[in-house]
Amino acid sequence: MTGHLDVYGVYVPVLLVAMLAAYGIKSLLATVLQRTGFYRWVWHPPLFNLALYIIVLGALFNLLPRM
Template sequence: MHATEFDLYGVFVPATVVWMLVAFAVTAALRAALVRVGFYRIVWHRSLFNLSLYILVLGAIVALVWQAPS
């Protein structure tokens, strides 16, 4: 069974919020790396690209969590 909520000192936090925070941190690291290598020079709309990157990372994290044996 997968965790749907995490107990954080008596406050129940949905697992989705935790996954979103992890995805945000991973996306921030990826964006910093992309800036360093100059990737954004070929990106047409940086904000849309960043949103798409975040959604892809979040989807990958959720897929990995739900595929992992419990």
Template sequence: MIKEIDLFGVFVPPILAYAALAGVLWFGVSTSLGWAGFYRFVWHPALFNTALYVLILAGCVFIVFR
């Protein structure tokens, strides 16, 4: 069963931890893609970044519940 995370007396849902981990991973991937010049081939960078974050978040959740 999924339990809440106790953070200094405040109970937070586990998805918050997954979202924070996905944000850190997304920042690294996005920065490296920008450095490599990948965004020149992307039509809508904001939409691409959102989709990339959702995919990374889904991957984090999938790995935890596998």
């Protein structure tokens, strides 16, 4: 992995792409968890959302070199 992606002549950091993808996945997961009533059992939802984002970002960043 080089650390940069070439998008029509503009170099974009891979971390930025991973962060945007993680945010989208986290938003989908948070919506599903909200609809199922999971957040009734969570003490601090914003803190849980931050932890969920970091977990998803870490998973994506570990999977990127394999793709």
